[in-house]
Amino acid sequence: MESRRKFVKQSLAVAGTLAFSSFLAEDTMALTEKARQYQEKYFPNMDPTLAQTDPEFVELFHNFAFDEVANQNDLDPKTRYMAILATLLGCQGVDEFKIELSAALKAGLTPVEIKEIVYQATAYLGFGRVRPFLTATNEVFKQAGIALPLPGQATTTRENRREKGTQAQVEIFGDRMQEFWKSGPEESRHINYWLAANCFGDYYTRTGLNLKQREMITFCYISAQGGCEPQLTAHCKGNFKVGNDKAFLIKVLSQCLPYIGYPRSLNALRCINEAAKD
Numbered sequence: 683m684e685s686r687r688k689f690v691k692q693s694l695a696v697a698g699t700l701a702f703s704s705f706l707a708e709d710t711m712a713l714t715e716k717a718r719q720y721q722e723k724y725f726p727n728m729d730p731t732l733a734q735t736d737p738e739f740v741e742l743f744h745n746f747a748f749d750e751v752a753n754q755n756d757l758d759p760k761t762r763y764m765a766i767l768a769t770l771l772g773c774q775g776v777d778e779f780k781i782e783l784s785a786a787l788k789a790g791l792t793p794v795e796i797k798e799i800v801y802q803a804t805a806y807l808g809f810g811r812v813r814p815f816l817t818a819t820n821e822v823f824k825q826a827g828i829a830l831p832l833p834g835q836a837t838t839t840r841e842n843r844r845e846k847g848t849q850a851q852v853e854i855f856g857d858r859m860q861e862f863w864k865s866g867p868e869e870s871r872h873i874n875y876w877l878a879a880n881c882f883g884d885y886y887t888r889t890g891l892n893l894k895q896r897e898m899i900t901f902c903y904i905s906a907q908g909g910c911e912p913q914l915t916a917h918c919k920g921n922f923k924v925g926n927d928k929a930f931l932i933k934v935l936s937q938c939l940p941y942i943g944y945p946r947s948l949n950a951l952r953c954i955n956e957a958a959k960d
Contacts, residue, residue: 720748724785768899772906847883905950918957
């Protein structure tokens with residue numbers, strides 16, 4: 683018992699507080715060694731509030747997310763945190779986003795890469811849902827001493843954004859997208875134009891992230907918000923075309939599951955499998 687108490691105290695000290703003292707109850711279990719190491723690396727100054735009010739939950743979630751999930755596959759930390767940030771945008775988890783943002787910086791994401799993840803989400807979630815995350819990102823960056831604004835990443839002009847956007851669509855979805863921007867009924871044709879010029883021309887053509895990364899985070903946005911399974915299946919196919927294969931998407935989805943739950947994760951898995959059939 684004494685050795686167990688010593689192990690738990692060490693785990694709690696790593697978390698940045700001894701307020702986890704309720705973990706010492708005999709009917710609770712300690713953090714696993716791998717969960718403790720993960721917490722020490724990415725969350726050394728974790729807010730003790732939840733540990734004080736909900737110690738059993740914190741223990742369950744950290745052992746699952748920081749050990750079982752984090753060690754499920756060989757996804758590198760940088761890609762893992764790109765996916766987690768995009769997923770939290772998709773499910774509107776702004777409080778957790780702030781916490782994970784600091785960990786993402788420790789995992790090697792650059793401020794530009796993080797801002798690009800936030801910016802691109804506007805095309806898939808709408809600015810009404812993205813603005814709180816942009817504000818949160820700026821707050822975390824200022825606390826970290828990151829000077830704002832960051833260098834610009836745009837590569838298109840008002841004159842060529844549609845053309846460049848169409849090129850990106852073709853690269854992701856195939857030649858059938860070449861004329862898509864001017865297709866459809868006259869009363870809604872402008873939306874297909876906007877899809878090419880704005881969604882792909884304004885966002886996908888930016889530097890900071892490559893096309894494979896942009897399609898991966900799009901998969902995360904759509905998976906996490908739910909209710910957009912036709913678009914998710916299409917973007918699974920787009921991921922396949924740019925080199926993010928089925929096994930990779932399942933790895934990404936696995937790392938995001940603790941943040942979006944099982945129903946949306948299972949829906950996303952079904953979309954991956956449907957896309958793979960084709």
